[in-house]
Amino acid sequence: xxxxxxxxxxxxxxxxxxxxxxxxxxxxxxxxxxxxxxxxxxxxxxxxxxxxxxxxxxxxxxxxxxxxxxxxxxxxxxxxxxxxxxxxxxxxxxxxxxxxxxxxxxxxxxxxxxxxxxxxxxxxxxxxxxxxxxxxxxxxxxxxxxxxxxxxxxxxxxxxxxxxxxxxxxxxxxxxxxxxxxxxxxxxxxxxxxxxxxxxxxxxxxxxxxxxxxxxxxxxxxxxxxxxxxxxxxxxxxxxxxxxxxxxxxxxxxxxxxxxxxxxxxxxxxxxxxxxxxxxxxxxxxxxxxxxxxxxxxxxxxxxxxxxxxxxxxxxxxxxxx
Amino acid sequence: xxxxxxxxxxxxxxxxxxxxxxxxxxxxxxxxxxxxxxxxxxxxxxxxxxxxxxxxxxxxxxxxxxxxxxxxxxxxxxxxxxxxxxxxxxxxxxxxxxxxxxxxxxxxxxxxxxxxxxx
Numbered sequence: 001x002x003x004x005x006x007x008x009x010x011x012x013x014x015x016x017x018x019x020x021x022x023x024x025x026x027x028x029x030x031x032x033x034x035x036x037x038x039x040x041x042x043x044x045x046x047x048x049x050x051x052x053x054x055x056x057x058x059x060x061x062x063x064x065x066x067x068x069x070x071x072x073x074x075x076x077x078x079x080x081x082x083x084x085x086x087x088x089x090x091x092x093x094x095x096x097x098x099x100x101x102x103x104x105x106x107x108x109x110x111x112x113x114x115x116x117x118x119x120x121x122x123x124x125x126x127x128x129x130x131x132x133x134x135x136x137x138x139x140x141x142x143x144x145x146x147x148x149x150x151x152x153x154x155x156x157x158x159x160x161x162x163x164x165x166x167x168x169x170x171x172x173x174x175x176x177x178x179x180x181x182x183x184x185x186x187x188x189x190x191x192x193x194x195x196x197x198x199x200x201x202x203x204x205x206x207x208x209x210x211x212x213x214x215x216x217x218x219x220x221x222x223x224x225x226x227x228x229x230x231x232x233x234x235x236x237x238x239x240x241x242x243x244x245x246x247x248x249x250x251x252x253x254x255x256x257x258x259x260x261x262x263x264x265x266x267x268x269x270x271x272x273x274x275x276x277x278x279x280x281x282x283x284x285x286x287x288x289x290x291x292x293x294x295x296x297x298x299x300x301x302x303x304x305x306x307x308x309x310x311x312x313x314x315x316x317x318x319x320x321x322x
Numbered sequence: 323x324x325x326x327x328x329x330x331x332x333x334x335x336x337x338x339x340x341x342x343x344x345x346x347x348x349x350x351x352x353x354x355x356x357x358x359x360x361x362x363x364x365x366x367x368x369x370x371x372x373x374x375x376x377x378x379x380x381x382x383x384x385x386x387x388x389x390x391x392x393x394x395x396x397x398x399x400x401x402x403x404x405x406x407x408x409x410x411x412x413x414x415x416x417x418x419x420x421x422x423x424x425x426x427x428x429x430x431x432x433x434x435x436x437x438x439x440x441x
Contacts, residue, residue, distance in 0.1 A: 021344050171323075174367070226367075227367070237360065237363050
């Protein structure tokens with residue numbers, strides 16, 4: 001089963017189960033239930049609130065399936081497994097058990113009552129409900145804890161690619177990547193600045209500076225080697241951005257749209273950052289901090305394979321310059 | 323493009339660097355007009371001397387695969403580099419096979435000459 005479906009099932013199952021249990025109880029007791037049902041009880045256990053059976057079933061369905069859906073949707077976008085979310089999963093299990101028990105107990109208490117006003121629900125039912133909820137919550141916690149990062153399951157990053165290297169062999173992967181978008185924006189900004197400068201002094205000079213920086217970074221060289229990953233402008237080795245090898249956990253590659261990475265240029269998103277030149281092949285690094293770094297570059301698969309191989313080899317060679 | 327050098331190999335490091343570029347041009351990973359990394363940066367990255375890298379680049383220039391220009395670095399030539407790199411790899415294969423058979427250089431050249439004369 002795909003991890004997304006498995007996680008969705010794990011998270012949504014208790015709500016569906018609770019709903020099924022309540023529904024089954026209702027069907028079983030159908031002939032013995034009064035209408036309206038007693039649905040609220042005072043501290044002494046006597047009924048003081050009443051609801052029609054139709055309304056009761058609507059509420060049960062809405063509450064249980066609705067909260068199931070609400071817990072389900074965020075898990076569809078998870079990439080790291082349920083383990084970090086195990087508290088939320090446990091709360092979902094506990095809550096569904098609490099509601100399921102309460103609804104079912106309510107129906108049982110109503111059974112055989114001639115008039116709903118005669119139904120009583122002792123307070124100790126709440127104690128049992130909480131105990132059942134706690135047990136189900138613990139179960140949810142255990143199940144979610146076993147669902148670790150996708151690397152453990154048959155997920156997309158299951159097999160990080162490798163590149164066979166001989167003992168002592170040194171390898172460097174390097175490639176330039178250009179961005180028509182950044183080039184156009186940079187050139188446009190520079191031009192606008194130039195026009196403003198001729199009209200009169202002011203912000204024009206700043207626009208020229210920003211435009212030139214953007215133009216300069218519109219084409220970069222990405223290098224993966226024993227020191228890690230480096231991105232620098234194509235015409236000069238510095239300034240550059242560097243991620244040391246010992247800070248990289250894992251490397252993968254896949255197609256990515258520029259907009260899905262947050263747009264063009266250097267983007268910071270929730271959970272990571274990205275250098276986006278264009279849509280297409282991109283290299284994704286999982287960092288030791290748990291964050292992600294992405295850079296769009298052709299032939300990213302080779303870069304990912306090399307980095308994974310070098311990570312396995314251990315720390316970068318001594319005596320390097322950085 | 324992937325550069326691989328094995329200091330333990332009998333093949334000189336400069337030739338290994340040249341072979342990496344030749345292979346990348348032959349399989350189309352590197353296209354005409356593309357710049358090779360600066361010799362100094364590549365040397366630092368691979369942990370080899372900058373002069374070794376330049377020797378490898380020089381070899382590629384002699385083979386007509388790249389142009390070396392002051393200030394512009396090494397650029398893959400626009401003159402059918404892919405086909406040329408494949409031909410060079412073929413020549414390399416010929417030399418390796420001939421050596422494995424124990425043929426002398428003169429015998430290899432005679433073989434090639436005969437083939438060329440035969441059209």
